[in-house]
Amino acid sequence: VSGRRAPAGSAEVIDRSARLGFTFDGRSLDGYAGDTIGSATAAGGVTVVSRSFKYHRPRGLLCCAGRCPNCLVDVDGTPNVRACTTPLRDGMQVRSQNARPSLRFDLMALADRFDRLLPIGFYYKTFIRPRRLWPLYERVLRSAAGLGRVDPRRTPDVHVRKRHLYCDVCVIGGGPAGCLAALEAASAGARVVLVDDEPALGGHLRYQSSPSAGGERVTAASGFEAAARLGTLIAAEERIEHLASASAIGIYEGGLVGVSQGDAFVRVRARRIVVCTGAAETPALFDANDRPGVMLASAILRLRHLHGVEAGQRAVVLTNDDHGWRAAAELLRAGISVAALVDERPRAAAVDAPVEAQLRAGGVEILVATHARAAVGRSSVEGVRLATPSGERTIDCDLVAMAQRPEPVIALLAQAGATITHDPVSGRFVARHMPPDVLAAGHVLGRDLPDGALTAGAVEAGRRAADSGDTSDGANDDVPAAESEYGRSDLGSGRKRFVCLCEDVTVKDLELGIAEGFRDLETLKRYSTVTMGPCQGKMCHSAAARVHAALTGDTAGPRLTTSRPPWQPVTLAALAGPHLAPVRRTAIHDRHRALGATWTDMGDWKRPLHYGDVEAECRAVRTAAGIIDVSTLGKLMLQGPDAGAFLDWLHPNRFSDLREGRVRYRAMLDDAGIVLDDGTVARLSGDRFFVSTTTGNLDAVDQWLRWWLADGSRDITVANVTSHYAAVNLAGPRARDVLSALTDLDVGREAMPYLAAAEGAVAGIPAILLRIGFVGELGYEIHVPADYGAGLWDALIDAGAAHGLRPFGVEAQRVLRLEKQHPIVGQDTDALSDPIGARLAWLVKDDKPDFMGRDAVGALRAGPSDARLVLIGFEIGARTVPAEGSAVVRNGIAIGRVTSSKWSPSLGRTIGLAWLAGDAAQDGATVAIRMGDGTDDTVTGQVRTRPFYDPDGQRLRS
């Protein structure tokens, strides 16, 4: 076959004045603007586009509609691009796939010669012995398998987008039925999204030169005209949004339609969905039915009418339906010589006389009761061998046009929940029992109806989709019960009679699979991989079902396997959408950046890990003063007369008796007595409580509080003020000196002792001051409106300069708090940590009438203590830091695990926290701790149950 440009036609979409250059496997070619890669290569005489998956057989264009696997190519480094639907761009570098060393001479094509050695499942059978060679087999198989190559060094230039569209009616399919349904729905006032996988509307009318009929909107002298008219009408209707070159990949619950459109992924939410996906030709079954030059008739017409490319000179048309007669007539009108029309049926009684007359006038030999046996030719078609009632004969041709009975494209309806059955009358799989709010119209219904009835049905579907009435009308419910229509003799026995072109699965393969016991179609599918390739069954779903039914003699008739999304391939990048990962920055972020902070991520927050010298930061806090940005702490403001009692009920300790201007530690339990969170509660005034939470637990605590307030019986308001307040912790023996310079408040030991709270101005900024400290030094936690956060930081830096103040980061804070054995909820506790084990028993006030987790804590206390895990400190003399999460072992058995471990520069030893079995948790006991470096190496440590630094808390209270 030698493709070439035909004279310009009225329907073509190419601009012959705009030439585009590209290469195919290094060969320079050119095409026109409006060409696809496939049409341009065909125009350039390229007949073999790819090699098949398993046998490396040459493959050429087959469908020209993005449905088959034959034209997958690599474009500018992106593998598996469908050449037949991808618009040509100037300078494209197109390469074939799956061929070594070249497309024309592929060494792996030897597999085709030795196919008897490679039956389905050969890898299960062949590569299991000897077992030691499996690594070698695996390497070879991995090298040989797969389609296309991904260059891991290449960063693809991908700009994916995501859209969320809402509409009343989503119409899927832009053929005449889809357009008419959309127009009708829009005229009834509905907002419509029309999804069509073609670049222009009209469906098959775009490449139909014969007159079009079926109502005012589609009646025209040619299909071309009708398609153009529909496009104009749709464009003029502002209630319709037309998504062109967009594939609906699935229908999901709630009227959600996933649509892939180039680099964009569109989530369409529709009140109702009208599926108008039409019907499509699929390949016929005969030997070598994959030869380049064996094409769908619709593909030949697309190339000719839309792109001005003649796929061949002399065609034989194969059919089993009136559709083939019409297709043959279309080919004649397109200027393609048709040697013969081959119809499997004994006599095509339904064919209309004018069509037959056209064919006979065009010199077309009409053969009925005739089957194609095989395509003749090696790398392209040279003829077709036929089984006629009078014997075998071969007709020379360079093009075999398969115009079998079009199969309704019912996959999306099946996904939506329609029942799919085989209609023995029409010989098609049809959808019936439509799910609620899903309608179908046009050829997808699989009914042989006159054009007028089809268009009227589409209009009716559009109208019903737009109104609020019931959509369940039992569409297609009159389809009779199925019976297998294929006899065993129809299938032939050729070894290269391909059912599945993607996976190179033949009739013979399916026969073998069934003989091996895979009689169920679903298991046969998984064993043979039929329908599991890139086309996802578009070319082979129904054929596989029919062949299976015939081979098994299944009296229930052909059944399809489950249809699942995505119906069309979609890239992971498109599904993921643009990179939108939220980042939270404190009001002091820019100051940290200016100081050269090294960042750490804590949830969405960016926090300074350190400013370059962790030891110096620790030393400053212990000997002078330090400041750390603690804005990320959760902050809740509780107001109302019931707030104190509510906090009492939520915590094991008491807050209703907390005096104004005082702070108290809080640890929150769930009803199983598990520690959820900790922080502080400050009573600022009257019924106004300022509650802090850990950074990571804010949302959970906020929701927890609102959950228990949902009944509205308490007079309390919870306001999340986390973002409103920036916070800085000022700590160290000189902290008071620094703060005194910035406020008129008396922050002295007597006026503002440990666990005091006050409100006042700091550096002229309204502030909440809490006299608390996580790092074990004299400390003040200063909360100010975040708009002034940077100003507070600047003022503290300035005021602290004379006192040796340094900013310190999270790393120093972790070391300093570990020296005090202060646990971090979430790091040193988990979903099994109770307050008794966490050494928070002192918090639990048994004299309270009730609190969350009371019964669970009571039960814990009554249980044996030796079996309970206890959170303890440990120290190691050497500078050897076991990994957090490492096991603590006794005689090789794990008896605990490390939750935190750091080198303490001020103490000169490694310190940490660990959960340890109660009987091993005595102060001074020796424990073996795994290093957690992937080895079984252990290091010896001593249990310490009191803080390593300032165990009596004198500095904290100073």
Next chain:
Amino acid sequence: MSEHPVRRSALEAVHTTLGARWTSDVERWPLDYGSVDAERARTLGQGGLAELGPIDKLLVASPAVGASLAAAGLPFEAGRVTEDGDAQVWGLARDEALVLAPRAGDISSRIGAGAHTTDVSSGWTCLRLAGPAVPHVLEAACAVDLSNGAVAEGELVQAAMANVRVILARRDLRVSMEGDTRSHPGVTLLVARDTADYLWGALLQLGREEGLTTVGGHAVGDGPT
């Protein structure tokens, strides 16, 4: 101790880079970036993203929040933005409202008894999107239907936008030119201060193809929102 501490926008660094002209020496919100006319033209032609401020925000909660606000002379309607002078009331729920005003301190003192008020002025950053790009940006950023048919002028929606929570009010941009009052798509967004910088960048990224650019507050309307 400073007599007049500087109040800073969450996006101060961004505005500084863009050459903002500030509201005042002690309130660093951008009036414009050099040319109000050019920014207005870009907004009307393609789309503009601006930060508005400084704006105080007062959270008012009460089972009878409408009555409490009425005591301060403020209207209230759940799910909508209502206005009185330069104050706006965002009716977040039947029992919760957010009062936005240049200075909310005096309003707080006038709120009726029984309501709990919390100053959250620094907690929310107020962004404004206006111009033809708005529908496209909203479609790309938010899974909720924010089209004109779904959200009427003045209505509120709380949703995730570019994966962060926002409170959105549909506030079309009205431009009077030679007697012709035209309306352009517009929304006002409240986003937590700590995610404002992220959302600012995300919206610009999502609106790049439609020509969305940064503009000063003057280009997207004269009022606070």
